Amino acid sequence: RKEVEQDPGPFNVPEGATVAFNCTYSNSASQSFFWYRQDCRKEPKLLMSVYSSGNEDGRFTAQLNRASQYISLLIRDSKLSDSATYLCVVAWGAGTALIFGKGTTLSVSS
Amino acid sequence: NAGVTQTPKFQVLKTGQSMTLQCAQDMNHNSMYWYRQDPGMGLRLIYYSASEGTTDKGEVPNGYNVSRLNKREFSLRLESAAPSQTSVYFCASSDSELAYEQYFGPGTRLTVT
Numbered sequence: 001r002k003e004v005e006q007d008p009g010p011f012n013v014p015e016g017a018t019v020a021f022n023c024t025y026s027n028s029a030s031q032s033f034f035w036y037r038q039d040c041r042k043e044p045k046l047l048m049s050v051y052s053s054g055n056e057d058g059r060f061t062a063q064l065n066r067a068s069q070y071i072s073l074l075i076r077d078s079k080l081s082d083s084a085t086y087l088c089v090v091a092w093g094a095g096t097a098l099i100f101g102k103g104t105t106l107s108v109s110s
Numbered sequence: 111n112a113g114v115t116q117t118p119k120f121q122v123l124k125t126g127q128s129m130t131l132q133c134a135q136d137m138n139h140n141s142m143y144w145y146r147q148d149p150g151m152g153l154r155l156i157y158y159s160a161s162e163g164t165t166d167k168g169e170v171p172n173g174y175n176v177s178r179l180n181k182r183e184f185s186l187r188l189e190s191a192a193p194s195q196t197s198v199y200f201c202a203s204s205d206s207e208l209a210y211e212q213y214f215g216p217g218t219r220l221t222v223t
Contacts, residue, residue, distance in 0.1 A: 004152075032210050043200055043214035044153065087153070091210050098210065102152040 003027075004090050004101040012107045017078045021104045023071045023088030033064055035073050036087040038103065044087055047073075078108045112136055114215035116201050122221045123191040131186040131218050133201030141204045142184035143168075143212065144176060146197040153200065159184055191222040 003026040013019050025033075033050035048055065050062040050071050061074040071088055088101035114135045123129055135142065144156040145168075155168030159178040173195060175187045184203075188195055198219050202212040 034210060043216050045214070046211050049210075089210075098155070098212065100153040102150065 004088050004099050006086075006088050006101040006104045008102060008104060010105040010107050012109065013078055015078060015080060015108055015110050017108075018074065018076045019078055019106060020075075021073045021086055021088075021106075023073075023101055023104075025069050025071070025088075025090045025099075027090070027092060027099075028069060030069075030090045030092045032091040033062075033071050034089040034091070035060075035062055035071075036089055036100070038085045038087055040084075044100075047086070075106070078106075080108050080110060082106060083108045114201055114203055114213050116199075116215035116218050118218060119216065120219045122223065123188075124223055125192060127191050127222075128187065128189050129191065130188075131199055131201075131220075132183070133185065133215055134183045135201075135203040135213070135215075136182065137203060137205075137213065138181070139203035139205050139213075140181070142178065143202040143204075144174075144184070144186045145200045145202065146170065146195075147200060147217075148197050156186065156199075188220075191220075193222045196220060196222045 006023045035047040036044040037047040038044040050064045054063045059076045063072045085103040085105045087103045091098045117132045140161045143158040145153045147153045154170050157176040159165045162181045165176050177185045198217050200217050201215040204212045
């Protein structure tokens with residue numbers, strides 16, 4: 001099975017903190033990369049795509065390093081509502097070939 | 111616009127019983143998927159349907175069958191449930207041109223005793 005590895009955490013941070021998650025993937029032919037968010041006992045939802053040039057969406061920044069085969073997600077100024085599990089997702093070929101990491105759990109406290 | 115809906119939300123089965131999980135989407139998506147999520151294992155693809163009339167196996171298809179009833183509906187059947195099939199089952203759909211952006215249903219929590 002092609003692997004996507006994440007540190008499961010949990011990452012426990014105070015409100016306002018900056019936190020970063022990393023993810024590594026084993027298949028160098030992987031074409032597309034994503035972060036999904038999953039709240040406790042809820043379904044996964046797409047958070048953002050990850051591009052080689054990096055991309056930013058508000059407080060969230062995603063980076064891709066193809067040479068080292070890792071993906072990162074940076075969350076600045078953490079909010080209580082950011083508490084969730086973040087799933088690293090890698091795809092190649094047709095859209096059916098999505099491989100999900102096991103997720104990194106973030107807990108933001110006041 | 112309900113997105114992706116799944117029924118039932120919860121189910122308890124005895125070993126050997128059968129059941130069908132239902133999934134429907136109202137986004138006019140071509141592709142639909144069934145995943146299972148187990149603690150420590152992440153999401154794994156069971157079956158998918160790239161378009162109406164086609165189905166294909168994913169990573170863990172054994173013990174399951176699927177039917178793409180029409181463009182909206184994609185059902186998952188357990189013919190003879192086993193305790194190893196205790197899991198949370200998610201249905202998802204995507205537009206064929208943006209296949210990587212998948213929209214998930216709320217899940218079915220299945221326990222097999």
